[in-house]
Amino acid sequence: MFKTENDILPDNVAAAVYEAEKNYIIQKNDYINVEVYTHGGERIIDPDFELLKETGLQANQMLNRPNPNYLIQQDGNVKLPMIGMVHLAGLTLQNSDIFLQKEYSKYYEDPFVITRYVNKRVIVLGATEGQVIPLENENTTLLEILALSGGLSNDSKAHNIRLIRGPLNNPQVYLIDLATVEGMSKTIKKILPGDIIYVEPVRRPLPESIRDLAPIVSLVTSGVALILSLGNL
Structure with missing residues (x-):
């Protein structure tokens, strides 16, 4: 095992993490964080703080106020401000955003909602196609996380x-070899909340080439079929 950071691109990893998290299925006992904005979320994209200048210091204080976390109860419901009890268990975070935007539209004009999963978790990327693994036990090992993600x-x-x-702009990156007994014995034993595990997929050039060419072949075949059908008229 050794540190390596040369081929880790923070933007690419962040994008992959976002894709994995938005597809996470909300479950009972999860804690979620819900942020609600009005007017399509214009306050989020206020780079010059013009909106805050117009509304004054009080709005700035409200913006910096900590946002509480909400528990998904055993029946899958969660109690949220204003809208009360809603059933979110079984929804992805992305679907939760859409559902809550409809609920909050009863009170606000063009609401924009961001739902986040805030339990301790590990992200598994790469060959596993992106998964969020809840970290229920902080003594969980890398091998256990990989098993929970479906294995190799x-x-x-x-x-x-x-x-x-660590932070994506300055992470610690470890290369781990689980193909040998020696590599397994040297692997990191304890996984920490927020860790990201990337399992490099095996590249298969021929199947990938065939897949990429499939639309072109289909178009050519359709063209030839059309020409033959016109010739028979």
């Missing part, structure tokens, strides 16, 4: 697993 398939490079720890 034939499409995974067991010798090239990256563990990304």
